[in-house]
Amino acid sequence: MTTEVVLKIAISGVLTGLVYGLMALGLSVIFGVVRVVNFAHGEMMTIAMYLVIVFFSALGLDPLLMLVPISAVLFALGYLMQRAIINPFINRPEHSQFMLLVAIALIMVNALLLIFGPDSQGITTSYSFDSFDIGGIIIDAGKVYAAIAALIVAVALFAFFRLTLTGKAIRACADNYNGALVVGLDVKRLYALTFGIGAACVGAAGTMLMIVTDVTPAIGPAYTLLAFVIVITGGLGSMPGAIVGGILIGLTEALGGFFFTPSAKTMFSFAILVLVLLFRPQGIMGRKTA
């Protein structure tokens, strides 16, 4: 066990963590604005992952090229979900929202199962076996591309929320719902837009994740949990928090899996989650509210 190996594991954990972070960013944005916890988050990501498989096997399109179209499809899905189904629930109690999204998740998982079957599926890109050698440390090229793409999407999202009028309007909704209504913002549309954006994040993350991993219909709930862990660790509703949390959890799981056993790796992220909940409930990057 040399330093190089540990470094390789750590770097690859950070790279995967960036993609996780993008996925969690979607959850965080949705919660931060719409105040609904998307319990179908991981399931939505598996939809994006299967879209990659469909496009790849039918048209031979590289996942990097599909980043934008698949994000757009997921955006539409999220937008419609919010408009048609979730919107009447935003003032209902948490358990009611939870049930709704559990039902949606159940439908998604089993529709995928019905269409694609239970077996694990993956793709092999032209660079699947490429790697970079950085000072003796071997890093998978796919992971690097995926992480860079995830980072670009995340930065674009930051810019959208900081610089565009729509982005600012959405942030206004998040800060003060009634105030947003008073100044005449179309809150319903902005909520749907936000859910769409959150879904697009997940779409992009799912697309990138297909470069480095396989998918089964049943994996959805595990990703939902992972997104929760990351978002709470980073700070629910905090955008940089989601990315930081993603990196931290990616790193923890990689090192935990390496030093102990891969099957126990999620134990370490849950341990971090519990510690954060107890000692810094607002998350690492979260603002202190209550």
Add this chain to the structure above:
Amino acid sequence: MALLEVSGISKSFSGLKAVQNVSFEVPEGKIVGLIGPNGAGKTTCFNMIAGVYKPDTGTVMLNGARIDGRRPDEICKAGIGRTFQIVKPFAGLSVLDNVVVGALNAAASVSEARQKADEVLEILGLASKRLQAASTLTLPDRKRLEVARALATRPKLLLLDEVMAGLRPTEIDQMVRVLLDLNKRGLTILLIEHVMRAVMALSGNVIVLHHGELISRGTPDQIAKDPKVLECYLGEEAL
């Protein structure tokens, strides 16, 4: 020794001084009014007495025993009942059950609590609505329910936070009568109130807070003539 002795309490929220060095007393059997413009720190004072906040400095004594920094439920047990300015009914429960919860504080059994709750509902004029869900009540009735619930805990001292707000004049007079009657039967009351008609009719003594500081105290008549009080309500330009 007064029933409630507040000495030198202060509270800041992230640098903002909500209450500064406020001292006053509420003698047993009296009704004391706490007035002041919005943001004067009245509710913060209440919350320090009721245990929601721990004062940064100063002490609160009930019957000679320190109660500052204790939990709200301990303070209720010690004999202080309170209402909330923004009413917090148990919306899914019936009016009766709302009051039963309060009555259980001093009752040995649920059936005893039910009896007590019925008595209190009678006093507050809510008896006919006892089986309605609290969520169906109008705002004036919700205010009455707040009082009923606090009263059912059998407090020595009742803290009332703007229970007259939103009531019509006849309803205010009715509430004033109820409170005077309770006072006659030995209940001590400290009330925050904006409705001057009620403050004047009820309070033997009035305390005035402004910008978190106590600026005046006295009988309602004295207060009404105090230039400092007029100034804080009307603004300096008005003088």
Add this chain to the structure above:
Amino acid sequence: MNLLLEGVPRSALILLALFFAALIAAPMVLNDYLIVVLITILYFAYAGQCWNIMMGFAGQLSLGHALYIGLGAYVTAALYVKFGVSPWIGLLPALVIAGAVGAVIGFLAFRFGVSGVYFAILTIAFAEFARIGFDHFPWVGGAAGYFLPVANYTQNDFFNLRGSQTMFYYILLAMTVLAFVLCHLLLRSRAGYYWLAIRESPEAAEALGINIFRYKMYAVVLSAALTSLGGVIFAFFYNNLFPEQVFHISRSIELILGPIIGGIGTLFGPVVGAFLLTGLAEGLREVMLRLGIDLPGVKQVFYGICLLCVVMFLPEGVWPPLKKKLGLDRDTGKKGS
């Protein structure tokens, strides 16, 4: 008895008696398959009732109740297999351990101010700990599973819970009825009033002299301990335990669908919900079988759609409107009668 029946309308009593009589007579008329369906229903009704104490009464959303099922199952199964301890005795340590774990989770959450969604996720985290922990706990089989010895029983061995489905059916029926009665009594007790108050408004509850920390702890510990008894039956009925199945989040969700669909915080909600959901699942299976459709996922998609419809159109669950339809509503305003 007075406390038990006070204020319950006569028509409700008659309906309840008829329903109960039908359940007692059921094994004499139904075939083996339908008894298993009823066992599933009662299992969910019982576990849902236990979960309801925590969420429906005290307002604390647990999404990790599979943890307590699993603890009850593993503790009694291990004591039985390794030391020959009867599950009737083994359930005592199971109760204590599940209650203690509930107490630890509750203590951490309530002392550190973890509430709402965060509390729910904390409960998931602990269930996941248990799942991964038991996966790596070779003493009870680890990920490869833990098995109870199975043989053909000519006679019911009630003391060791080895025997026919009918035996399990009656045990579960008794448990469900007892849990129902217990919850009914709890709702009319001081603790019941305090729980509902805490659920509706913790601040107001505290101002009325309720030690909310203590009463939330009571709810968690009681709910956890009672839920573990469901796990005992689970272990001895199915005879195999896999951490990936027992502690999985989907098990936790399965447990709480019934009470939410039935009507959260009501006494009949968990029972009605269990009947509806299991009935729906079995009905769908039957329809698929008749239509000759044998594709994985079809059944669950329909199940999900039905769930979606109930949540969307009956926000309070099935029982409250059903109660009104049956004319059993006294409109006391108090949820749960």
